[in-house]
Amino acid sequence: MTIPFLDLKAINAAYRDELIEAATRVIDSGWYIQGQEVAAFEKEFAAYCVTRYCIGVGNGLDALILTLRAWKELGRLKEGDEVIVPANTYIATILAITENRLTPVLVEPDIDTYNLSPELAEKAITLRTKVILPVHLYGRLVEMPKIMEIADRHGLLVLEDAAQAHGASLQGKKAGNWGHAAGFSFYPGKNLGALGDAGAVTTNDEKLAQTIRALGNYGSQKKYENLYQGVNSRLDEMQAALLRVKLQHLDQETAARRIVAKKYLEGIKNPLITLPKWEREEQHVFHLFVVRCSRRDELQAYLLEQGVHTLIHYPIPPHKQQAYSDWNLKVFQRSEMIHHMSLSLPIGPGMGEAEIEKIAELLNAF
Ligand SMILES: *Cc1c(COP(=O)(O)O)cnc(C)c1O
Numbered sequence: 001m002t003i004p005f006l007d008l009k010a011i012n013a014a015y016r017d018e019l020i021e022a023a024t025r026v027i028d029s030g031w032y033i034q035g036q037e038v039a040a041f042e043k044e045f046a047a048y049c050v051t052r053y054c055i056g057v058g059n060g061l062d063a064l065i066l067t068l069r070a071w072k073e074l075g076r077l078k079e080g081d082e083v084i085v086p087a088n089t090y091i092a093t094i095l096a097i098t099e100n101r102l103t104p105v106l107v108e109p110d111i112d113t114y115n116l117s118p119e120l121a122e123k124a125i126t127l128r129t130k131v132i133l134p135v136h137l138y139g140r141l142v143e144m145p146k147i148m149e150i151a152d153r154h155g156l157l158v159l160e161d162a163a164q165a166h167g168a169s170l171q172g173k174k175a176g177n178w179g180h181a182a183g184f185s186f187y188p189g190k191n192l193g194a195l196g197d198a199g200a201v202t203t204n205d206e207k208l209a210q211t212i213r214a215l216g217n218y219g220s221q222k223k224y225e226n227l228y229q230g231v232n233s234r235l236d237e238m239q240a241a242l243l244r245v246k247l248q249h250l251d252q253e254t255a256a257r258r259i260v261a262k263k264y265l266e267g268i269k270n271p272l273i274t275l276p277k278w279e280r281e282e283q284h285v286f287h288l289f290v291v292r293c294s295r296r297d298e299l300q301a302y303l304l305e306q307g308v309h310t311l312i313h314y315p316i317p318p319h320k321q322q323a324y325s326d327w328n329l330k331v332f333q334r335s336e337m338i339h340h341m342s343l344s345l346p347i348g349p350g351m352g353e354a355e356i357e358k359i360a361e362l363l364n365a366f
Contacts, residue, residue: 002307003346003355008188010350011253012195015245019195022241032237034217041240042200044247045184048167049176051202053209056235057216060163060185063199064096066233067159067181068131070211072100073228076157081130086116087317088335089135093161094318096183097133105129106319106327108334112277114138114290118146125150131157136165136175138276138313139191139257139287144170144178159183162202164287166192167254170280176202186243191257191287192250198239256349257286260356264289264345267360273299274341288313289347291363296341299366306362311344 012019026037038056046054057063071077079101085093087106097104107124110117116134132151134142142160151158158179162168165175166184176182186198201212211228214221219230258281265275274292278284290313293299300310317339319327345359 001355001358003309003359005309005311005344005346006189006348007350008193011193011348014350015249018245019242022245023238026237026241029237033234035237037237037240037244038235041235041244041247044244045200046202048247048250049174049182049202051177051182052204053202053206055201055203055209055212055216056240057199057201057212058233058235059197060183060187060190060199061092061096062216062231062233063163063183063185063201064093064133064159064161065099066212066215066231067183067201067203067208068096068100068102069215070208071131071157073211073215074207077102077130080128082126082128083131083133084116084121084124084129085133086135086137086335087319087332088114088314088338089137089161089318090163090314091318091321091323092163092185093133093135094324098324102131103128106330106332106335108332109137109338111334111338113140113143114276114338115140115142116147118143118150121147122150122154125154125156129154129156131159133159133161134179135161135163136168138290139164139168139285140276140278141165141168141170141175141178141283144173148178157181163187163190163199165285166190167250168285169282177204180205181208186239191254191285192243192246194239194246195242196239198235198243200235253349254285256351257347258284260347260351261286261289263353263356264347264360267357268363270364270366272366273363286347288344290342290344292338292341293343294341296343299363300343302366303359303362306358308359308362309346312339312342313344314339 163185219228
């Protein structure tokens with residue numbers, strides 16, 4: 001039995017008829033950019049997150065870039081302002097900051113949750129700090145009540161990187177509705193995945209929503225009138241129509257992911273392997289199920305030999321990337337340890353009991 005890391009083909013095959021119907025509707029409409037499907041998806045996704053606005057954009061990176069850019073255009077940020085961000089995130093989070101010529105201030109995560117630690121975030125605040133950018137890594141919502149309290153006390157903006165956390169919630173409030181804005185990715189492998197690139201920003205700020213929408217549309221609100229030197233980053237009708245189908249199944253897929261996570265947590269009992277912490281059901285949507293092991297590379301090779309495909313999220317931390325060579329000598333011990341020891345096990349809504357059991361058994365025998 002070979003077990004893939006994520007069987008996207010099977011996930012989408014479950015909705016084949018609905019997806020074909022949606023695609024056909026778009027093809028037959030003759031309208032492919034900025035039409036009814038995008039408007040409907042934006043409304044439905046805003047309703048899902050319980051935010052006032054959702055703005056479809058080209059991808060998750062652009063969602064983050066355009067939000068920071070919009071705050072600059074609105075005079076709330078300027079070049080050189082500091083943005084507090086976890087050191088152990090996917091590179092896109094950092095790229096969005098440097099693309100805007102803002103200054104990332106990398107902060108070590110909490111080792112138990114892999115997420116930005118509110119205490120360490122607060123310690124990193126300086127007179128130049130303007131934004132906190134928490135990442136709901138692996139699908140676990142950051143301790144947002146504390147982050148928002150700190151941000152309010154210091155007058156800071158909060159941008160959630162919610163690319164991995166569609167539907168995660170705390171105190172009844174969902175990812176995307178905690179900060180002043182949030183960036184979502186609908187990359188095919190994300191919990192809410194399109195069949196191509198797609199992303200969105202959610203916010204309750206009308207001015208911000210209008211500005212992001214204009215920036216992603218050549219800087220224009222009215223055709224051929226340009227307020228900003230914008231870009232072209234729009235969600236298209238085809239992806240929006242497909243996402244409307246996928247959104248209807250998101251909660252049920254999340255429930256299935258949580259069942260897999262529960263079985264792993266119950267079944268894996270090897271002291272060499274550290275399991276993810278999960279205290280509150282609704283806080284985690286298990287985009288990834290990440291374990292830690294000091295013999296990680298050996299463990300990965302052993303699982304592969306037995307037909308189990310795993311991935312590493314992420315092998316190289318941002319500050320060790322060539323793209324950020326200025327930071328290469330900096331030391332973030334905890335983040336580096338996570339990058340050395342973490343391994344993502346297969347998790348997805350379609351995983352069968354036998355597959356989960358096999359993986360748990362293999363891990364216990366390691
Ligand atoms: C996927 C991801 C992004 C970028 O999204 P894209 O749609 O691939 O551009 C940003 N941040 C995090 C944490 C991600 O996982």
